[in-house]
Amino acid sequence: QLQLVESGGGLVQPGGSLRLSCVASGFSLDYYAIGWFRQVQGKEREEVSCNDNRTDYVDSVKGRFTLSRDNAKNTAYLQMNSLTPEDTAIYYCAAVRKTRSDFCTELPRSRRYHYWTHWGQGTQVTVSS
Numbered sequence: 173q174l175q176l177v178e179s180g181g182g183l184v185q186p187g188g189s190l191r192l193s194c195v196a197s198g199f200s201l202d203y204y205a206i207g208w209f210r211q212v213q214g215k216e217r218e219e220v221s222c223n224d225n226r227t228d229y230v231d232s233v234k235g236r237f238t239l240s241r242d243n244a245k246n247t248a249y250l251q252m253n254s255l256t257p258e259d260t261a262i263y264y265c266a267a268v269r270k271t272r273s274d275f276c277t278e279l280p281r282s283r284r285y286h287y288w289t290h291w292g293q294g295t296q297v298t299v300s301s
Contacts (some may be wrong), residue, residue, distance in 0.1 A: 181295030
């Protein structure tokens with residue numbers, strides 16, 4: 173069974189940090205592009221970062237969030253620093269099989285959403301004092 177499971181969410185004060193984890197089972201992340209998304213209730217799900225051969229970030233998180241992988245652990249991470257209340261959301265990871273082109277740079281973010289094939293269940297991040 174192909175599965176992604178996120179963890180690491182929680183309550184953090186403004187200016188604080190969290191590291192989210194996304195563990196894959198049933199498939200190897202070596203062969204997949206990885207994305208992190210977030211969703212606020214009543215709003216569309218937003219892609220915040222995408223990693224294939226290169227990594228892309230939405231402008232609102234550039235310089236604060238870092239996507240990384242540990243393929244030996246079949247795990248992707250999202251390190252989030254300098255958090256603000258506007259970062260409060262449910263965070264999801266997603267995966268899609270790699271192709272010859274770089275998914276995260278060859279395809280605009282606005283067109284990538286429907287290509288993601290595997291999704292986690294989400295983890296809540298709340299930034300509040």
